[in-house]
Amino acid sequence: MTRTRLTFLLMDAPFESSRTATAMRLIDAALDRGIDVNIFAYEGAVGLPLAAQTAHANAVHGRDATEEDHPLPREWVAALRDKAVERGLAFDWVNCGLCVEERGAAGSIEGTRRGTPADFWAMAAASTNTLVVATA
Amino acid sequence: MERAEMKRLMIVETRDPIATPDAAWGTGLLIEARQAGTACTLMLAENGTLGARAGASPSWLVAAADAGIEILADAFALAERGIPAEQIATGIRSAPLALIVDRLAAGDPVLWR
Numbered sequence: 001m002t003r004t005r006l007t008f009l010l011m012d013a014p015f016e017s018s019r020t021a022t023a024m025r026l027i028d029a030a031l032d033r034g035i036d037v038n039i040f041a042y043e044g045a046v047g048l049p050l051a052a053q054t055a056h057a058n059a060v061h062g063r064d065a066t067e068e069d070h071p072l073p074r075e076w077v078a079a080l081r082d083k084a085v086e087r088g089l090a091f092d093w094v095n096c097g098l099c100v101e102e103r104g105a106a107g108s109i110e111g112t113r114r115g116t117p118a119d120f121w122a123m124a125a126a127s128t129n130t131l132v133v134a135t136a
Numbered sequence: 137m138e139r140a141e142m143k144r145l146m147i148v149e150t151r152d153p154i155a156t157p158d159a160a161w162g163t164g165l166l167i168e169a170r171q172a173g174t175a176c177t178l179m180l181a182e183n184g185t186l187g188a189r190a191g192a193s194p195s196w197l198v199a200a201a202d203a204g205i206e207i208l209a210d211a212f213a214l215a216e217r218g219i220p221a222e223q224i225a226t227g228i229r230s231a232p233l234a235l236i237v238d239r240l241a242a243g244d245p246v247l248w249r
Contacts, residue, residue, distance in 0.1 A: 004241050018182050019150065022233070025212070029234035035241060129240040133248050136151060 005036040007123040007130040013044025014073040023133045036090035040120040046095040049077040049108040081111040094119045144244045146177040153187035153194045163200040180209040190225040201227030
């Protein structure tokens with residue numbers, strides 16, 4: 001039986017738009033349904049899996065970093081990656097290499113890789129369907 | 137090249153329809169597709185759900201419902217914004233966001249706005 005595979009293209013930088021969280025919810029729902037996923041991170045979205053993201057304290061609220069529990073997109077990406085591995089599903093996260101260089105954003109978490117927009121074309125061509133979550 | 141038949145079309149509108157008049161473009165496209173025989177769905181998500189409030193729906197959203205467009209609103213986004221089910225406008229239904237994944241998996245075209 002042919003497996004279902006979806007490709008998602010993300011464009012928004014971390015900590016900027018609710019589109020990121022919504023897209024992560026969609027990817028999570030796809031994994032829940034046993035669907036293999038590809039993610040092509042374009043432009044600012046290459047910052048989503050940056051390993052150097054660090055949670056911070058909130059002096060206004062009087063909370064330390066642990067109490068503040070600031071959400072980090074790299075943890076969301078890692079959670080989705082781990083969920084896919086646990087379920088035996090494909091999870092191919094590709095960062096646009098040119099976008100990485102432009103932003104000096106090298107250093108992503110394990111389980112992500114560098115690529116080019118041609119990878120997005122190949123992903124879409126090999127997928128059941130593709131959703132482009134463009135910037136507003 | 138053979139022209140593929142499009143049976144269903146979904147547009148996801150994430151922007152506040154009051155603050156973003158351009159959000160009307162999507163319903164215009166859906167109404168034309170519906171008139172051509174395509175089943176159409178408008179999924180309101182994120183701030184797009186602000187247009188789902190009874191009394192706050194823009195005229196073009198009402199027109200879309202009247203034209204037979206299925207209009208859904210992400211239940212999660214509605215809850216985030218404190219919009220209870222009884223305040224949703226007639227013709228709009230609450231639905232899980234994951235419906236988008238189901239449509240994608242079925243091969244339906246989905247446009248994100």
